[in-house]
Amino acid sequence: MQRRIFDDDHDMFRDSARRFFQKEVEPHRDRWYAEGQVDREAFAKAGEQGLLCMWMDEAYGGSGVNDYRFDQILIEENIRYGDEGFFMSLHSRLVAPYIHTLGTYEQKLKFLPKCATGETILGVAMTEPSAGSDVAAMKTRAEDRGDHYVLNGQKTYISNGIIGDLFVVAARTGPSDSRQLGLFLVERGMEGFSRGRNLKKMGLKSQDTAELFFENVVVPKENVLGDPTQGFYYLMQFLAEERLTGACNYIASCQVAFDITMDYIQDRKIFGQAVADFQVNRFKMADMRMEIDIAQVFVDHCVMEHNAGNLTADMAARAKLFGSELQGRVLDECVQLHGGAGYMDEYRISRMYTDARISRIYAGSSEVMREIIARSIGLDPRKRSRAQGANLKVAG
Numbered sequence: 001m002q003r004r005i006f007d008d009d010h011d012m013f014r015d016s017a018r019r020f021f022q023k024e025v026e027p028h029r030d031r032w033y034a035e036g037q038v039d040r041e042a043f044a045k046a047g048e049q050g051l052l053c054m055w056m057d058e059a060y061g062g063s064g065v066n067d068y069r070f071d072q073i074l075i076e077e078n079i080r081y082g083d084e085g086f087f088m089s090l091h092s093r094l095v096a097p098y099i100h101t102l103g104t105y106e107q108k109l110k111f112l113p114k115c116a117t118g119e120t121i122l123g124v125a126m127t128e129p130s131a132g133s134d135v136a137a138m139k140t141r142a143e144d145r146g147d148h149y150v151l152n153g154q155k156t157y158i159s160n161g162i163i164g165d166l167f168v169v170a171a172r173t174g175p176s177d178s179r180q181l182g183l184f185l186v187e188r189g190m191e192g193f194s195r196g197r198n199l200k201k202m203g204l205k206s207q208d209t210a211e212l213f214f215e216n217v218v219v220p221k222e223n224v225l226g227d228p229t230q231g232f233y234y235l236m237q238f239l240a241e242e243r244l245t246g247a248c249n250y251i252a253s254c255q256v257a258f259d260i261t262m263d264y265i266q267d268r269k270i271f272g273q274a275v276a277d278f279q280v281n282r283f284k285m286a287d288m289r290m291e292i293d294i295a296q297v298f299v300d301h302c303v304m305e306h307n308a309g310n311l312t313a314d315m316a317a318r319a320k321l322f323g324s325e326l327q328g329r330v331l332d333e334c335v336q337l338h339g340g341a342g343y344m345d346e347y348r349i350s351r352m353y354t355d356a357r358i359s360r361i362y363a364g365s366s367e368v369m370r371e372i373i374a375r376s377i378g379l380d381p382r383k384r385s386r387a388q389g390a391n392l393k394v395a396g
Contacts, residue, residue, distance in 0.1 A: 001293045005300045010069055017077045020049050025082035032206035033351070036198050038086050040121065040163055046088060047118030053092045056100060060108055061116030068241075068306050072248050079252040084355050085206030087159055089245050091115070094238070095122035098168045098183065102226035102234060111166060111185070123164035125155040125186075125212050126235065135170070135181070135235055140214065142171040142182055142228070149173075149224065151184060151192075151217040157362075161210025162198050164188070169214070170235060173228050181231030185223040192217040203354030239364065240313050243320035244306055246363045247299050250323035250356075254292045254330045257352055261285075261334040264349075268339075281337060288330050295326050314376030321369035324359035331356045 006014075024045045032038045046052050054070055056062025071093050078086060096115050099108060114120035131137040140153025151171055158167070165188045174180025186193055196211030226234060262285065265275040275281055302319045305311045331353045335342035342349050360366045374380075 001296065003296065003300060005069060005304055006073075010073060013070055014073045014077060016049075017051065017074055018081055020046070020051065021077050021080075021082035025078070025086055029083045029206070032083055032085065034205075036205060037162055037208035038083065038206055042086060043088075043091065043118035043121050045118070047116060052088065052118055053096045053112070053116045055092075056096065056112060056116055060100070060112035062112075068244075068303050071245070072303055075245065075248045076252040076255075079249065080256050083206050084249070084253070084352075085204045087207055089249070090124075090159055091122045093245050094242050095124045095168055097238060097241070098124070098225060098234070099185070102183065106222070107185070107225070115166075120165045121160055121163050123158055123160035123167045125158050125167045125169040127155060127157045129154065129156050135232060138170060138172060138181070139176075140169070140171040142173050142184060142219065144173070144228075147221055149182070149184065149219045149221070149228075151186070151214045151219050153214050155212040155214075157199070158210055158212050159207055161195060161212060162208035167212065168225065169212075170231055171214075173231070179232040180229045181235070182228030183225040183231045183234055184219045185225060186214070186217065186219065187223075190217050190219070201358075203351070203357055205351075236313075240311050240316040241306065242363050243316040243369075244299075244302055244311060246359065247302065247316070247319035247323035250320075250327040250359050251292065251295050251299050253327050253352060253356060253359075254288075254295070254323075257331050257334045257349060258285075258288055258292060260349055260352075261337050264341075265337055268341075275337065275339075284333055284337065288333060291326055292330065295323055299323060312376075314373055317364070317369040317372040317376075320363065321366055321373065325366060327356045327359050 024042060028039065028042070043052070050063055051074060053062045055066040056064070058064045071089065075089055078084070078088065096112065099111055099115070103111070111120065115122060126135060126138070128138050128140060130139065138153075140151070140155065142149040142151045151169065153171060155169070158164075167186045169184045169186045170181050171184060172180065173182040192215040194213045194215070196213065199209045199211070201209060262276075265281060265285075268275045276285070299319050302311055302315055305315065331349070334349050335353045338347060338349050341347050342353070344350055364372075
């Protein structure tokens with residue numbers, strides 16, 4: 001399918017990005033998988049190539065090109081030629097914007113240049129053992145002590161948790177029954193800040209995922225992002241782009257899995273003919289091609305809406321939901337078409353299959369996405385309940 005959202009500059013950038021991933025990431029994929037984390041040097045090399053935080057102002061080390069299509073290209077080329085566990089997008093498009101948008105001039109000057117070079121690797125710490133998609137349920141607390149906050153609590157399932165140097169940590173600053181949260185910049189080496197083990201996972205083996213612990217961590221006021229009472233709303237503000245980033249990732253994964261499977265079923269013989277020659281398999285491939293193309297058109301539309309400043313939370317939720325659900329179906333079918341080989345880790349499709357399972361959970365589960373979409377079309381039980389209560393009062 002010809003995609004019409006890219007111009008010559010994007011095509012040239014794609015060629016350059018492809019060479020980077022082929023040279024600096026793909027050769028290390030198996031080793032990173034075995035070791036459970038990517039090399040820190042990969043971020044530094046990406047920074048040398050100007051591939052990190054491209055949207056960032058030139059004053060802080062970026063190129064000042066705020067066109068999401070360039071990051072979409074990085075996502076697609078990383079999936080095809082790199083390693084899905086190399087979380088460049090988390091660093092550049094999820095965490096760094098918190099600092100750039102909410103930070104003071106002094107904070108931006110202190111932290112952002114090293115983010116652009118890859119010297120400082122970023123992470124965001126929201127999830128807790130008892131609080132995932134329900135951000136308002138978190139228990140980590142930050143107490144105001146005048147010129148600093150004291151941070152106590154625990155986070156879990158934190159990406160870049162082992163190699164990360166700077167984390168945006170969400171913590172409660174108000175009563176436990178309120179949504180009053182703050183965002184705090186916690187740096188490697190702060191006293192009382194520690195990490196647990198690199199957690200074992202079903203997939204994304206090269207992505208280091210860890211628990212983070214905060215025991216009386218002194219966070220200076222200079223490390224508070226924005227208003228320390230508005231963290232919940234800040235988190236909601238950035239979730240749409242996070243989910244769009246996920247959707248771009250999921251569709252790219254579908255594309256790569258489809259291509260890998262197409263090559264395999266045309267070479268693999270069974271009962272004297274290629275697997276691809278059986279009608280049932282041809283029809284499966286036709287269905288996947290149709291759904292992937294349709295999904296790609298919608299995700300590309302969302303990218304352009306995001307560039308125009310028009311991407312809504314419910315639109316991002318639709319892209320995230322459909323993309324992740326499609327990825328699950330496509331990867332499952334592609335493993336099936338590989339037969340026994342698809343179950344073997346030496347075949348890339350096997351790893352892609354286990355990597356894909358998290359897509360319907362992180363950045364908001366499929367159930368949460370459906371709730372957001374349902375409310376956006378007027379099916380909000382809270383409003384219905386209030387309306388019914390108001391009608392009862394009127395009737396009474």
